[in-house]
Amino acid sequence: MSNERGASREEWATRIAALDQRPPARKEPITVDRIVTTALRMVESEGFDALTMRRVAAALDTGPASLYAHVRNKAELDDLLIGTLSRNVSLPSPDAARWRAQLHDVCAQLRDQFLRYPGIARAALSARPANLDTLRITEGMLAILLAGGVEPQRAAWAVDAALLYVSAYTFEASLRRDPDQDGDARLVDREETVARLKMLPVSRFPHTVAHADKLNAGEGHERFDFALNLLLRGIA
Structure with missing residues (x-):
């Protein structure tokens, strides 16, 4: 107790304040x-x-x-x-x-x-x-x-x-x-693509015009499944 009695009020306040001070947090190591x-x-x-x-x-x-x-x-x-x-x-x-x-x-x-x-x-x-x-x-x-x-x-x-x-x-x-594009927007884009293809001159692109909807068909992973199954059937 003698040390505490001999300390000034300012030193005593500093000691008390230090009790609430936590050591700086250690940074998580880089791994x-x-x-x-x-x-x-x-x-x-x-x-x-x-x-x-x-x-x-x-x-x-x-x-x-x-x-x-x-x-x-x-x-x-x-x-x-x-x-x-x-x-x-x-x-x-x-x-x-x-x-x-x-x-x-x-x-x-x-x-x-x-x-x-x-x-x-x-x-x-x-x-x-x-x-x-x-x-x-x-x-x-x-x-x-x-x-x-x-x-x-x-x-x-x-x-x-x-x-x-x-x-x-x-x-x-x-x-x-496009994270901001919903399903309806994607449908509009597809419809726009089909419409543009159908505008092509039939004399030069007869098959593309006739099957524009087929060229842009497919939901979800249908195209993925089709191509992969095509590959697997041809392997054996």
Whole structure:
């Protein structure tokens, strides 16, 4: 008690005030998982074109140098993003009687992952086959085809063709994406496209004019299902 009695009133007040002062909060450490999660959140809300290492660093309240200590460059980040999405795809035990349906389901799962993150298919198209999570998808699709009796070379090329189609389909969808456009607006756009095609001179575009509505038909993923089923029927 002697120290307290000897302290001035100002010193005593300073000590009391210090009791309510909390130590500064420690910043959450930068990790690969935090970098990937932040990057995916950015792509989901703003699209793949908005993604840069500098912007991810800013979102994490750090500098780009901190990111490069965990992710070497943008290409590696892209590879990590595709690997993360690939982990969300469930692979079935290959069934010779259902191999087409199984492969279609894997492609549809990957399609839905890519569609959630507009433009991310660009990363899938440019990524090198070095990520184990991405290679898991290739391995699983190859196993399904081989179980269905498809010859190995045809199976390998079919996997490549299917993945290319998924990437192309989802990338095109991202180019047409308008978050402010509702279903009625999209219907008007389709009707406008059909009307413009029907204005073409019949003498030069007889089939386009006659089937303008067919060229623009399809709801949901009908076109995706059609093209993928066409590919699968031609594999065996």
